Amino acid sequence: xxxxIGTPINVKSLxxxxxxVIGNPSAKASLARDEAFVRVLVGCLNEPGxxxxxxxxxxxxxxxIEAAHVISSLAYGEPNGGLGSLLRANxxxxxxxxxxxxxxxxxxxxxxxxxxxxxxxxxxFAECVGPSQWGLKPESSQLRHEAKFALETLFKTEVLDVYxxxxxxxxxxxxxxIALMLTSTLCTQIYRTKVTEWLPPSERAKETKGKRGxxxxxxxxxxxxxxxxxxxxxxxxxxxSKDVKIQEAALGALGSLVQDNSxxxxxxxxxxxxxxxxxxxxALQTVLGLCKSRTTDVSLAACLCATFMIRSSVPNNHYPVSxxxxxxxxVLHILNRVIGNEAESPQTRKKACFILYYFVTDDKDLCMFAxxxxxxxxxxxAVDSITPTDKPPIWEEEESEHISSLRxxxxxxxxxxxxxxxxxxxxxxxxYSLIATIRASLSHPHTGVRFAACQCVRALxxxxxxxxxxxxxxxxGMKVYGVFLNEDExxxxxxxxxxxxxxLVNDFSPLRPVMLEQRLIARLVDLTKSDDxxxxxxxxxxxxxxxxxxxxxxxxxVMTALGWNxxxxxxxxxxxxxxxxxxxxxxxxAESEEDVExxxxxxxxxxxxxxxxPALETDNGDILxxxxxxxANLANGSSQRQIxxxxxxxxxxxxxxxxxxxxxxxRRPAASCVLQLAKNSRCQKVLRDxxxxxTLRHMCDFGGGMTNGSPGPLSHQMGVExxxxxxxxxxxxxxxxxxxEFTL
Amino acid sequence: MPQKVPxxxxxxxxxxxxxxxxxxxxxxxxMDYLVIEGYKVSxxxxxxxxxxxxxxxxxxxxxxxxxxxxxxxxxxxDAITRVNDLNPEILDTNPALYFxxxxxxxxxxxxxxxxxxxxxxxxxxxxxxxxxxxEFLSExxxxxxxxxxxxxxxxxxxxxxxxxxxxxxxxxxEVNAAILESFSQGKESKxxxxxxxxxxxxxxxxxxxxxxxxxxxxxxxxH
Numbered sequence: 005x006x007x008x009i010g011t012p013i014n015v016k017s018l019x020x021x022x023x024x025v026i027g028n029p030s031a032k033a034s035l036a037r038d039e040a041f042v043r044v045l046v047g048c049l050n051e052p053g054x055x056x057x058x059x060x061x062x063x064x065x066x067x068x069i070e071a072a073h074v075i076s077s078l079a080y081g082e083p084n085g086g087l088g089s090l091l092r093a094n095x096x097x098x099x100x101x102x103x104x105x106x107x108x109x110x111x112x113x114x115x116x117x118x119x120x121x122x123x124x125x126x127x128x129f130a131e132c133v134g135p136s137q138w139g140l141k142p143e144s145s146q147l148r149h150e151a152k153f154a155l156e157t158l159f160k161t162e163v164l165d166v167y168x169x170x171x172x173x174x175x176x177x178x179x180x181x182i183a184l185m186l187t188s189t190l191c192t193q194i195y196r197t198k199v200t201e202w203l204p205p206s207e208r209a210k211e212t213k214g215k216r217g218x219x220x221x222x223x224x225x226x227x228x229x230x231x232x233x234x235x236x237x238x239x240x241x242x243x244x245s246k247d248v249k250i251q252e253a254a255l256g257a258l259g260s261l262v263q264d265n266s267x268x269x270x271x272x273x274x275x276x277x278x279x280x281x282x283x284x285x286x287a288l289q290t291v292l293g294l295c296k297s298r299t300t301d302v303s304l305a306a307c308l309c310a311t312f313m314i315r316s317s318v319p320n321n322h323y324p325v326s327x328x329x330x331x332x333x334x335v336l337h338i339l340n341r342v343i344g345n346e347a348e349s350p351q352t353r354k355k356a357c358f359i360l361y362y363f364v365t366d367d368k369d370l371c372m373f374a375x376x377x378x379x380x381x382x383x384x385x386a387v388d389s390i391t392p393t394d395k396p397p398i399w400e401e402e403e404s405e406h407i408s409s410l411r412x413x414x415x416x417x418x419x420x421x422x423x424x425x426x427x428x429x430x431x432x433x434x435x436y437s438l439i440a441t442i443r444a445s446l447s448h449p450h451t452g453v454r455f456a457a458c459q460c461v462r463a464l465x466x467x468x469x470x471x472x473x474x475x476x477x478x479x480x481g482m483k484v485y486g487v488f489l490n491e492d493e494x495x496x497x498x499x500x501x502x503x504x505x506x507x508l509v510n511d512f513s514p515l516r517p518v519m520l521e522q523r524l525i526a527r528l529v530d531l532t533k534s535d536d537x538x539x540x541x542x543x544x545x546x547x548x549x550x551x552x553x554x555x556x557x558x559x560x561x562v563m564t565a566l567g568w569n570x571x572x573x574x575x576x577x578x579x580x581x582x583x584x585x586x587x588x589x590x591x592x593x594a595e596s597e598e599d600v601e602x603x604x605x606x607x608x609x610x611x612x613x614x615x616x617x618p619a620l621e622t623d624n625g626d627i628l629x630x631x632x633x634x635x636a637n638l639a640n641g642s643s644q645r646q647i648x649x650x651x652x653x654x655x656x657x658x659x660x661x662x663x664x665x666x667x668x669x670x671r672r673p674a675a676s677c678v679l680q681l682a683k684n685s686r687c688q689k690v691l692r693d694x695x696x697x698x699t700l701r702h703m704c705d706f707g708g709g710m711t712n713g714s715p716g717p718l719s720h721q722m723g724v725e726x727x728x729x730x731x732x733x734x735x736x737x738x739x740x741x742x743x744x745e746f747t748l
Numbered sequence: 749m750p751q752k753v754p755x756x757x758x759x760x761x762x763x764x765x766x767x768x769x770x771x772x773x774x775x776x777x778x779m780d781y782l783v784i785e786g787y788k789v790s791x792x793x794x795x796x797x798x799x800x801x802x803x804x805x806x807x808x809x810x811x812x813x814x815x816x817x818x819x820x821x822x823x824x825x826d827a828i829t830r831v832n833d834l835n836p837e838i839l840d841t842n843p844a845l846y847f848x849x850x851x852x853x854x855x856x857x858x859x860x861x862x863x864x865x866x867x868x869x870x871x872x873x874x875x876x877x878x879x880x881x882x883e884f885l886s887e888x889x890x891x892x893x894x895x896x897x898x899x900x901x902x903x904x905x906x907x908x909x910x911x912x913x914x915x916x917x918x919x920x921x922e923v924n925a926a927i928l929e930s931f932s933q934g935k936e937s938k939x940x941x942x943x944x945x946x947x948x949x950x951x952x953x954x955x956x957x958x959x960x961x962x963x964x965x966x967x968x969x970x971h
Contacts, residue, residue: 019829022832022836023825023828023829023832026828026832026836026839026840027828027839027840027842027843027845027846027849028846028873029876029880030872030873030876073832073836076836076840077836077840080840080841120837247932248932249931249932299932403882403883404881404883405881405883
């Protein structure tokens, strides 16, 4: 017990309690276990008279302040301890209530303590729900649901009305608290949109009335006119503060607001139309100026903010190859310098690595842009500088958290840089010292490091040549396989490892037979039953790749383990991602006539068609494609099987509309399917009855009167096929339907 | 290797005189030093004599000064209480600093000969810190080794130095830096930064020229 039973609750005892728990994880854990007392503490926030005694010379406000400090400190503890009991005691609601009832008489110290309390809790919720901006944090799945619910309440309009206006408070501490809160909590598009669109209640009333009372003005126009929205505008103003802490907090909040938020990003890139200021800078230019701040924390916060602004202000987040690169060069130059500077603290270099990660992630051109400016070299050197020189490196138990985080950050950035480009991949693969470090990192005690190392291998494994050589020779492939087999591994690391396995089970991989001998199929089957959707998806993906170009015997082995019933239920799974993989698996199972026969007999004709028919009618393009490809493979089956396909009118009607309405990737297998069926004389009548002959005729432009103009997308819309391959198949099939009996 | 350019003392001094540093700048440098190091009385007096307003209010300097004094007299509990009054975030967001303070507390127990309390404190408070953060283990081991030597003269330097006043000053300096950083003031006085720049500049110039260097003698150690 941190506070002895029977101790009166007053300013003195609360102060003593505060000084016991601040900084002390075991004291926090002990306090958190006493949930009844935690509820009393929360009660003290708003009703000190009810829960505490007031000693002479002390005020009710002082009791409330000390209680707030104890609660804030508790929120800094282990999530399963302090945060859990605070969630159950509704501490955040108590803080919000107090904030909504702030009076001018209350001291700034009081208001600052309560704002801080709300901020610490909100940040703890966001960290618990994840993902964190700065690498992997320990997971606490039991609290995640509660924390997510609590986080959502912070974005209701009436709740935003309580704390957003505090961004205009005269106390820097209060402003900083709210900005820091936004930095961490604006982690989804929904939350960003809510905050972007937020207006003070007085302005809200005006905006909902258009010139004609029943018209609702276009909110996007309003946002762009108002400098990206009230919050964006306020944060942009705060950038000009002389207080570096305010600058840093405002940059963080603005960056989080702008991430994946193109409307605001584009607005902030434009100069402000402010009548009072001549030649105003855009918010982006102000941020770029702050990138050069001598205060490193401000400089990096500005780099992150600028990164999100740059990435979000281009369509689909895709960076144009031509155009003005000044902004990107500014950011990249600073990041490279910090990453390469061993005199900087590991925490600072770590941030720079993660910012580089955000800068290049999922953008092939930006990856090349950064690579050409030496980012990969800097990252490799950073990794080398913190890696023990033993060969192979041996991890010290006492390695500091900061060094491990730097390693995680640098490897994450290397993985992101090499994900899209073969030249970059090759350079990493040929860097023997880096490969050795990645290999050793796969067994690092820090979860984030193992995760980042798996991501590096995943990037490398996208190149066939690397799969065949470096990943085998260095032992990297089998080391990842070891991670994959470990049932106690962290879920996220497992996901990353399984992504590598998906690439290593392809037919060209020398590791495929080795893994098959070492429990690969059994492990994949286990993962198909996982609670984690990502793992289930990856397991199916791996099966799909494993089955492609494998022997019938191998296919048999896989399906004996996986189960035909499992496949059958996956073909109608409501999750479109899983359903798509199931169809792809079925498609790969049906690679020969013998295999097609197996598929039909194991699944049953009618059940199989009952899966395929709705898939051919779906709006989901990926499922439609795989279902069509499966059907095309099934059409290579025996004559009997071909007849059964044509007997299903629903499927036939769908195939016919695919030929006309779908994109070329679907039309190709659809045309193959029809051609195969048309070669069977016993199917030709049905094909004609369903109307395939007239469809094919239109596709081949044999309808008459439409011979002028070359085929193009417009002509396709009018029923004429523009893809050469499809058109040839259509012609051949039409000829069979019109003229020929093709005897088997 | 190219010959070094010799620069005579007179020439050097002539060049130095050409660089104008205003009295105001010098005063600001001194004021900055006094504020950052926490010399409140000196800062107040200097402020009056030089007619210079301090960059921060004197209460905050006083706060840091009181913490430094508490640590220098070995009262770690008081220091922790004062740090939390000044800014309750600092120790919650800086595990290394909290560990340093708890380590100092253990050292004070040992210095006072309160061995039983030291052992209990080490078991209940410091051992968990070592478990939570393995990087603290080696420091923890050194401190526990103090118990084994019980201020015997045969203790190795790395262990016996824990009992020296320097250790208290080292802890006080780290706490001071953390407080300054939390209030977005510089962690290091500009005077110290200039000294570092001077040393670096001299070493760069040393490669190409012979010139009169500043003699620092055995000046105060900095951390």
